[in-house]
Amino acid sequence: MPKKLLQRFIPNPEQIKKHKHLKMFGQLLHKPNLWLLNRRSAPGAFAVGLFCAWLPIPFQMVVAAALAITFHVNLPLSVALVWITNPLTMPFMFYCAYLLGAGLLGQPTAEVQFEVSWHWLSQSLGTIGPSFLLGCLIMALGWALLGYLVISNLWKYSTLFKWQRRHKE
Known part of the structure; x- marks a missing residue:
């Protein structure tokens, strides 16, 4: 189930290979x-x-691609998830990060x-x-861990349900 669902939303590999900012990765x-x-x-x-979606820098997609290559994970999915940070969500996300950082440092907002x-x-x-x-770093680490654990468990339970269904048939 997760594989089919995810494949619907991730970009085509050929589109990513031709992206002007990602051509620098070459072969x-x-x-x-x-x-x-x-x-x-x-x-x-x-x-x-x-993790990269919470980085307050331009060209987050390039950083996500570099990290995906480094850690040998799915590149299209890594790059696509960066778009969680977009002009509509960015102000809210980064304001929450600022509030978190100010709270952790004990500073008034x-x-x-x-x-x-x-x-x-x-x-x-x-x-x-x-x-x-500091807020961006904490949010990046927290959301990265949460995303990893949720998808890992969804994949695991999906596989278990498929096995159980096969044994019943």
Whole structure:
């Protein structure tokens, strides 16, 4: 069940191999293990994708692809999961990360007036930056672990249910 469900949502390998930002990986993208979807590669891909989704950097897909290649997990799934962070979800996710970081550091939360400028960014890194970055790191690690455990258990129970169904027939 998880394999068929996941295969519906992950991008085509040819689309990923032709992506302009991922061409820098060259022949590494042609390793067959990166395109397999099995009980080892799917949970790892979820962990990589969810970890990278919480990184407050541009080009998260490139980082997800590099980590998928490094850990030999499903590349399309890792790259696709990065899109959890999109213009609609990013403000909420990163605000939650900031609140978590501020709470862990024992700092009061500040009301943030966002501006798209280098001046605002450099000024804010000194005030809210440590809380925000710590929150992002904790969320990235937590969601990666949660994604790994959930998909690993779903795969395991799906396999058990298939075996039980076969033995009944």
